Amino acid sequence: MRLSHYLFFTSKQVPAEAELISHQLMLRAGLIKQVASGLYSFLPLGYRILDKVVSIVREEMDKAGAQQLLLPFVQPADLWKKSGRWDEYGEELLRFQDRKGSWFVLSPTHEELITDLAAEILTSYKKLPVTVYQIQIKFRDEIRPRGGVIRAREFLMKDAYSFCEDEEQMKDIYERMRSAYERVFSRCGLDCKVVEAESGPIGGDISHEFIALSPAGEDKVVECNSCGYSAKLERATSIPSQQVDKEDEKQLEEIETPGVKSIESLSSFLALPMRKLLKTIIYQTEKGYVGVVLRGDYDINEEKLKKLLKAKEIHLASEEEVREELGMEVGFVGPVEANNKLLFVVDETVMQGKNFVAGANKKDTHFVNVNPGRDFSPYLVGDIRFVSEGDKCPLCGSLLQVKRGLEVGHLFNLGYRYSSKLGASFLDKMGNKRPILMGCYGIGVSRIPAAIVEQNHDDEGIIWPMEVAPFKAVIIPTSNETFNFSQQLYLKLRDVSEEILWDDRDISAGVKFKDSDLIGIPLKIIVGNTFLKEGKIEIKKRKDGQLIKVSKEKIVGKLMELMQYG
RNA sequence: CGGGAUGUAGCGCAGUCUGGUUUAGCGCGCCUCGUUCGGGACGAGGAGGUCGGGGGUUCAAAUCCCCCCAUCCCGACCA
Numbered sequence: 001m002r003l004s005h006y007l008f009f010t011s012k013q014v015p016a017e018a019e020l021i022s023h024q025l026m027l028r029a030g031l032i033k034q035v036a037s038g039l040y041s042f043l044p045l046g047y048r049i050l051d052k053v054v055s056i057v058r059e060e061m062d063k064a065g066a067q068q069l070l071l072p073f074v075q076p077a078d079l080w081k082k083s084g085r086w087d088e089y090g091e092e093l094l095r096f097q098d099r100k101g102s103w104f105v106l107s108p109t110h111e112e113l114i115t116d117l118a119a120e121i122l123t124s125y126k127k128l129p130v131t132v133y134q135i136q137i138k139f140r141d142e143i144r145p146r147g148g149v150i151r152a153r154e155f156l157m158k159d160a161y162s163f164c165e166d167e168e169q170m171k172d173i174y175e176r177m178r179s180a181y182e183r184v185f186s187r188c189g190l191d192c193k194v195v196e197a198e199s200g201p202i203g204g205d206i207s208h209e210f211i212a213l214s215p216a217g218e219d220k221v222v223e224c225n226s227c228g229y230s231a232k233l234e235r236a237t238s239i240p241s242q243q244v245d246k247e248d249e250k251q252l253e254e255i256e257t258p259g260v261k262s263i264e265s266l267s268s269f270l271a272l273p274m275r276k277l278l279k280t281i282i283y284q285t286e287k288g289y290v291g292v293v294l295r296g297d298y299d300i301n302e303e304k305l306k307k308l309l310k311a312k313e314i315h316l317a318s319e320e321e322v323r324e325e326l327g328m329e330v331g332f333v334g335p336v337e338a339n340n341k342l343l344f345v346v347d348e349t350v351m352q353g354k355n356f357v358a359g360a361n362k363k364d365t366h367f368v369n370v371n372p373g374r375d376f377s378p379y380l381v382g383d384i385r386f387v388s389e390g391d392k393c394p395l396c397g398s399l400l401q402v403k404r405g406l407e408v409g410h411l412f413n414l415g416y417r418y419s420s421k422l423g424a425s426f427l428d429k430m431g432n433k434r435p436i437l438m439g440c441y442g443i444g445v446s447r448i449p450a451a452i453v454e455q456n457h458d459d460e461g462i463i464w465p466m467e468v469a470p471f472k473a474v475i476i477p478t479s480n481e482t483f484n485f486s487q488q489l490y491l492k493l494r495d496v497s498e499e500i501l502w503d504d505r506d507i508s509a510g511v512k513f514k515d516s517d518l519i520g521i522p523l524k525i526i527v528g529n530t531f532l533k534e535g536k537i538e539i540k541k542r543k544d545g546q547l548i549k550v551s552k553e554k555i556v557g558k559l560m561e562l563m564q565y566g
Numbered sequence: 567c568g569g570g571a572u573g574u575a576g577c578g579c580a581g582u583c584u585g586g587u588u589u590a591g592c593g594c595g596c597c598u599c600g601u602u603c604g605g606g607a608c609g610a611g612g613a614g615g616u617c618g619g620g621g622g623u624u625c626a627a628a629u630c631c632c633c634c635c636a637u638c639c640c641g642a643c644c645a
Contacts, residue, residue, distance in 0.1 A: 012606065013578045013594065017638055037637065143567080146639090261645060281644060292644090299644055316643055330645045359645080460605095478604050510605040517605085528604055538604095 001471070002490070003503045007044050010515050020216045022453035023148030025462050029519045031449070031470075038145030038153030045519060046449070048470040050156065053448045054135055056187050056467065057158045064180040066131040066160050071113045073137050077103035079112040083421050092140045106139035111418050111440060114161045118436060119424035122163050128426060128436070129169040131177075133160035135445060147216065149450050150406065156446035162439040165428065170413060170437050174206070177441045181210055181409045184443065189452055189465030193405065195221050196231040210409035214454040217404035224393035224400055234303050237383055238391035238400055240295075240349040250355050250369040252336070258364045261331030263296040266366070270357060273297070278350065278358040278370065280333045282317040282326070282342070285309060289317060289326060289342040293335050293358075293378070295349050298385035308345065308382040327361075334359030335376035336367050343379035346372065351381055406451050407444065414438040462520030463542055465566075472563045473539075474501040474521045478509035478528030486527040489537070489555070496556060499563065500525075517542060523562055525555075 009030045017034070018024040026032050031046030042050050058068065077095065080086040085093075094106045107113075114132065122130060135158045142153050149155065160177065164170040178194070185192040190212045197209035209232060211221050222236035223229065231237075260269045267274050277296035282289055283305070290309065294300055306314055319330045326341050335344045338361055350356070356370040372378070391400050419425065419435040428434050449468070456463045466472060475493070477486035483504070490502035501521065503512045509528065516524055526538040536549040539562065550558045 009576085009595085010606095011577060011595085016572090016578070019639080034637090143642095144639090263644080279644065294644080296644095316645090318643090319645080322645080328645095333645060476604090480603080508603050508605090508607065510603085510607080513605045515606085526604075530604090 001498070001501050003474070003501055004505050006501075008519075010518050018148065020147045020150065020450075020454070021457060022150065022216065022450040025453050025457055025518070026148055026450065029462060031519075032149060034148075038142060038151070040149055040152055040154075042446075045470045049449045049464070049468055050446060052468045052470075053188060053445055054156075054158075057135065057184055057443055057445060060180045060184045060187075061133050061158070061160060064131070064176050066133045068134060069132050070134050070136065071107075071110050071117075073107055073139075074104050075107050075110075075113055077105060079116055079422070080105055083112050083115075083418060085112070092142065094139055094141045107136075108138055108140040109442075110134070110136070110159055111161070111414070111438075112422065115418040115422045115424050115438065118161075118163050118438075119419075119422060122424070122436060123426050125165050125426055125428045129162060129164040129173055131160055131162040131173055133158060133441075147218075147450070149446050150216070151218070152446065155444065158443040158445050160441040162441070163424075164437040164439070165426070165434075166437060170439055174411060174413060174439055177411055177439075178208065181411070181441075181443070185210060185212070185408065187467055188448055189456060189468065190408065190448070191455055192408065193221060193223065193230050195223075196235050197410065206413040208411045209407050211405035212408050212451040212455065213403055213405045214451065215404050216454050217406040219405050219407050221403050221405050222387050222400050223403060224396060224398050226398040227393060227396035229393050229395045229400075233386055233402065234301060236387040236400075237394045238387040239394055239397060240352070240391060247354050249371045249374060252370065252375055253368050254360055255366055255368055256364055257332075257366045260364075260366075266357065267296065270368075272357065275353070276356060278334065278356045280335055280344075280359055282322050282328070282333060283314045284317045284321065285311045285314045287311060287343075289321075290314075290379075291333070291335060291338065291342050291344045292384065293344055293346045293350055293376075294385055295347065295353065295356075298347065298349065298388060301384055301386045304382070305345065305384045308380055308384055329359075329361060329363045332359040332361060332363060332365055334361055334367060334370070335378075336360065336370055337376075339376065344376060345380045345382070345384065346378035347384050348381055349385065351378075406447065406454070408448055408451055409443045410441070412440045414440050456520075460514070461518035464520040464522060466522050466563065469499075469520065469522050471501045471521055472497070472499040473523035473525050473559065474503055474512075474516050475525045475527065476503050476509065476512045476516065478512075478526065482527040482531055485531065485552075489525070489527065489552070493556065493559065496560065497563065500559075522566065523559070525559070 011028045014024050015027045018027055030043055032040045032042055034040055077086060093108055095103055097103055137154060138157045139154050142151060145151050145153050162173045193211045195209050195211055197207045211219060220233035222231050222233055260266050263274055263277055263279050266277055274296035279294050279296050281292045281300060283292060292300055322328050322330050336358060351372050354371055357366050357368050358370045360367045387400060389402050393400050416435045419438055424436045425433050426436055453462050475486050475490050477483045493500045522542050524540040530536050530538050536551060537555050539548045
């Protein structure tokens with residue numbers, strides 16, 4: 001491809017709207033262009049990258065035995081009503097009417113459609129198991145799109161669905177998908193972690209996420225360097241940093257704390273570390289009000305709380321509710337002498353401590369030397385906190401680290417949630433009607449290029465791994481004297497690979513070098529002074545700057561080798 | 567949804583507070599000519615703007631007021 005007529009542009013200036021390095025570089029290299037909030041065009045260079053990721057995904061899915069199909073982007077509402085998600089999905093689901101007034105949605109995901117399809121076709125155990133996938137546009141009306149293509153509203157996703165007879169088949173396919181994912185991400189040049197995850201609104205119990213580690217990531221991951229334990233922060237457990245207080249239980253005492261409402265201010269007011277304070281938070285649940293008690297240095301994990309309580313809906317009680325219905329004072333809430341008013345759920349770390357400070361349920365008053373068991377009794381004790389830096393690994397006891405990352409892939413065992421609601425069942429060997437066991441496996445395809453850039457860049461720009469680079473090499477003539485030869489070389493190389501660009505633009509060599517490095521082309525084929533003096537063509541690697549000189553007779557072979565093995 | 571900010575040429579910005587010689591500027595980019603030509607060259611000339619949209623105030627509005635739209639950032643209840 002000759003660059004002089006290629007639809008691309010580069011920019012020295014950092015676009016004002018871009019915060020993340022990947023977003024900035026993708027805009028500066030002219031890979032993407034924003035159309036509206038969360039909507040992006042992929043320009044030819046960017047599209048070639050995306051297309052390579054798509055090919056990798058397709059190859060690995062096919063190898064794993066999945067069959068590609070294509071489901072519509074626009075779906076009728078009634079399927080969503082059947083599955084219950086018309087009401088559950090919320091405002092992220094974009095709904096609209098056609099000219100006849102029928103309701104439709106722009107697909108945020110395709111479980112409904114695929115289950116409906118499976119219900120019709122997969123009626124016998126003889127067909128199972130089956131795995132299908134598609135690479136399709138999705139639309140989620142995100143509250144706040146951010147980071148360019150990292151969190152866009154319209155995005156490209158690979159979603160696969162498996163249909164199994166039983167858990168044994170399910171496990172087999174789940175594992176096959178998992179190793180396919182490992183190959184996909186490693187071919188993309190991504191450094192990924194597999195972590196235990198929450199399945200969120202999609203449903204299901206077993207779930208793993210593939211996280212590309214990056215400080216720009218939106219997700220937090222807990223990991224142990226010595227035994228390899230890793231999990232999403234929401235799900236991670238730990239051995240608390242301070243195990244058991246050895247001190248004696250002291251006399252309960254009331255103290256005045258005028259206007260001291262937050263843990264931070266209480267900590268500095270009393271000159272005590274946050275872990276010696278108790279925070280008590282009141283939730284409204286379908287079982288009534290629940291007081292949640294945690295050490296001051298931990299944050300509450302609502303998902304864990306929900307599970308422990310076996311509650312469907314929980315939300316924080318408002319200040320008015322706390323004051324008017326419970327007669328407690330916000331800022332000074334505590335578990336002591338309050339068991340008659342509400343139940344207390346207590347984090348396990350609290351039970352190991354002694355002589356805490358807690359709210360006295362009176363304005364401007366706290367108790368000191370509060371001891372769990374003696375001064376209040378919990379209704380439930382469990383792990384309801386987020387792991388924090390400095391906690392110890394639940395498996396081996398080493399220090400845990402909290403890191404950021406980007407979710408690029410997700411595996412779910414969906415169970416029977418969709419098959420039972422949408423009537424997808426099959427007849428087993430015995431002639432019994434049973435619901436199909438489903439799995440669902442996503443890859444955020446259009447987010448991958450951004451994740452790669454996050455992990456592969458330097459001050460000059462992007463450094464594409466060979467397999468996803470938009471072009472593998474660019475021929476750069478540095479002067480008029482070498483232009484003609486560069487053209488001959490281009491014509492010759494064009495016959496063996498369409499992965500080579502020819503920078504035939506009438507501009508100075510410096511600009512060509514800079515552009516090539518910004519865009520991230522792995523190899524520069526430089527035809528310049530060295531060619532005029534020594535008859536040698538230079539090949540310079542983007543990654544490490546290594547310079548290789550070759551004669552024009554050997555250039556094709558050497559290039560083929562480098563393009564294949566990097 | 568709450569808070570903060572921004573909207574002026576393809577991109578990055580100044581001008582707005584204090585309305586009037588501003589024909590609305592500057593840098594990058596773009597076009598022409600010449601000199602350059604191995605890491606974002608230089609000179610000369612040139613094209614490009616309904617100042618986000620609508621309404622209002624005024625002799626006069628990019629500038630003041632009202633409404634709308636768009637975009638970005640932070641937060642979404644940790645008492």
